[in-house]
Amino acid sequence: MVGLEHYLILSAVLFSIGLYGALAKRNAIIILMSIELMLNAVNIAMVAFSRYIVPLLLTGQVFAIFVMVVAAAEVAVGLAIIISIYRHRETIDATKIDLMKW
């Protein structure tokens, strides 16, 4: 019998994979994809809470919709920044984009 814990563990697994990708990868696009994975994991957790704790209120699903809105805005701006950096510096290696690093 699949319950709330299964969905939360799945969400935690996806979030950890996304966290590893966001910390360990050099390619800026892969980092952005990992962030999308983390947002999806959080959405799964919120929908699972909404389904199992307050099945008639649907607040978690509304929050998930707002997370999707913010994710869409974030990915548009993020990819625009990546393309702009690529135009100026011919690379999107996150370890080489260190102009603002002290």
Place this chain on the structure above:
Amino acid sequence: MIGLDIAFWILAVVGVMAALAVVLLGDVFRAALSLVLCFLAVAGIYITLSADFLAAVQILIYVGAISVLIILAIMLTREVQRGSPANKLRIPAFIVAILFFGGVAYALLNTTWQVSATPPLEPTTPAIAGLLFSEGGFILPVEIAPILLLAAIIGAIVLVREK
């Protein structure tokens, strides 16, 4: 219910495998394609949670729009040949991810959730519309979201425009 359980396990395994492929594959383009597969699995997970509207939105926005945007960016930046190497923080990042997962799993397995026995609402679309647009609902965030999207569109256009 047994069908729902089988569906959950299949979707969970496919989703986790696809997510692992995103961070472990050397080829950026294949990583993007496995990200699409992961988004599809998450949409299926939403269906098993009886969130039908959210599953449709997930497929429209993530599988339809965001993945196309990511693949377009991969094509434009021509990093496909160089692959997706890990930086020198690979081992610490792995340890951080494992520690995070251990902490979260420990916390949520030791919490007693007040699971409600009520069957979920179906279909969810009218209820979500009522929540989003009714007076006591989320009408202010709904008004703010298009401003955020407009700012993101203008910002993206300004950033990628040729001088």
